[in-house]
Amino acid sequence: MSGRRITVVVDKTRCMGSGHCLYAEPAVFDQDDHDGIVILLDEHPPEELLANVRHAVHTCPAQAIAVTVEDAEDGLDAP
Numbered sequence: 001m002s003g004r005r006i007t008v009v010v011d012k013t014r015c016m017g018s019g020h021c022l023y024a025e026p027a028v029f030d031q032d033d034h035d036g037i038v039i040l041l042d043e044h045p046p047e048e049l050l051a052n053v054r055h056a057v058h059t060c061p062a063q064a065i066a067v068t069v070e071d072a073e074d075g076l077d078a079p
């Protein structure tokens with residue numbers, strides 16, 4: 001099997017509701033209608049969205065988003 005596993009994590013306690021992440025990739029990030037806090041729509045987005053997710057990481061003013069990319073072929077995290 002090929003492909004990389006992308007994992008996105010958001011820290012809602014840091015989020016200040018700026019909306020940068022939603023602008024960067026609306027398929028992965030949304031905002032709560034009431035308080036504007038980030039909602040993670042897709043914890044494991046497809047590879048084609050990785051550039052946009054990384055853009056969200058870099059533009060988030062609260063540094064509330066992290067992304068990791070694991071090479072599925074390495075099996076480094078296999079139990």
Ligand code: SF4
Binds near residue numbers: 010016018060064
């Ligand atoms: S860009 Fe950061 S601070 Fe702004 S809504 Fe997204 S997670 Fe929250």
